[in-house]
Amino acid sequence: MKQKFSLFSLINLFLMLCVVMITLYPFLYMLSVSLSGNTFVMKGAITWYPKGFNLDMYKLVFKDTRIMKGFLNTMMYTALGTLISLTITAFGAYALTKKEMIFSKGFTLMVVITLFFSGGMIPTFLIIKSYGLLDTVWAMVLPGAVNSWNMLVMCTFFRGIPPELEESGRMDGCNDFGIALRIVFPMSKAVFAAIGLFTAVGLWNDFFTPLLYLRDVNLFPLSVVLRNIMLAGQMSSEATSGQGDVIVSESLKYAVLMVSTLPILLLYPFMQKYFDKGVWVGSVKG
Numbered sequence: 001m002k003q004k005f006s007l008f009s010l011i012n013l014f015l016m017l018c019v020v021m022i023t024l025y026p027f028l029y030m031l032s033v034s035l036s037g038n039t040f041v042m043k044g045a046i047t048w049y050p051k052g053f054n055l056d057m058y059k060l061v062f063k064d065t066r067i068m069k070g071f072l073n074t075m076m077y078t079a080l081g082t083l084i085s086l087t088i089t090a091f092g093a094y095a096l097t098k099k100e101m102i103f104s105k106g107f108t109l110m111v112v113i114t115l116f117f118s119g120g121m122i123p124t125f126l127i128i129k130s131y132g133l134l135d136t137v138w139a140m141v142l143p144g145a146v147n148s149w150n151m152l153v154m155c156t157f158f159r160g161i162p163p164e165l166e167e168s169g170r171m172d173g174c175n176d177f178g179i180a181l182r183i184v185f186p187m188s189k190a191v192f193a194a195i196g197l198f199t200a201v202g203l204w205n206d207f208f209t210p211l212l213y214l215r216d217v218n219l220f221p222l223s224v225v226l227r228n229i230m231l232a233g234q235m236s237s238e239a240t241s242g243q244g245d246v247i248v249s250e251s252l253k254y255a256v257l258m259v260s261t262l263p264i265l266l267l268y269p270f271m272q273k274y275f276d277k278g279v280w281v282g283s284v285k286g
Contacts, residue, residue, distance in 0.1 A: 034255040057255035070225035081141035081203045093154035094180045114148045139213035150195045157191040204264045222260050
């Protein structure tokens, strides 16, 4: 059957293309500037594609030990934080689905309350300090390890798994941990992918947490290094030597932005298989 395009479909397609272009243009502009020669950048001749193509700014980025150290720190915080968050959230959500658990409704209510109230920034800082976590990797991954909303979403997904599967697991001699690890979690790849991606993006882009808890420059993630470059104008001497500071600084900033954006952006195609299903968890289906 041949599909016909209505006026609404054409208007919708046009509007979506406009949104795509508006969203994509800043990214293409940054990429073009970072790959263009300084003369063309100074003239303001860069639009959609690079002119005077060169990779000088990217060479400077990868030679800058401060930027590469921040990049490696960010990768470590993201990987470790996502793993810890998914582990705690998954086991916590699975426990909340068990009606036979003591004070099950009470624990669920406590989780819901934290959606609306929190201890605040100063009490949280004092707790982190009292545990001796300042200037450590754990200060980056533990304070936000549990997200109440993610736990409730995962809880909703687990409740949709047929209870007969868990009963068959118990007949085979599995305990609660065995059922969770061998039956429930392998069937929940969609929600793991969605929540894991949101958590990873949040950790990758986070710069407020390291500003609060980190003082050692060797522990700074790429977001803080990028902030220093963009706002404080801290440029490496190697990057600015022998050329105009303004032009090199602008190109270098965009090169750093591209280096910091592309890795987390490349996760989306690999997670797309499960992501669509995961983000619809708990939605109203007609």
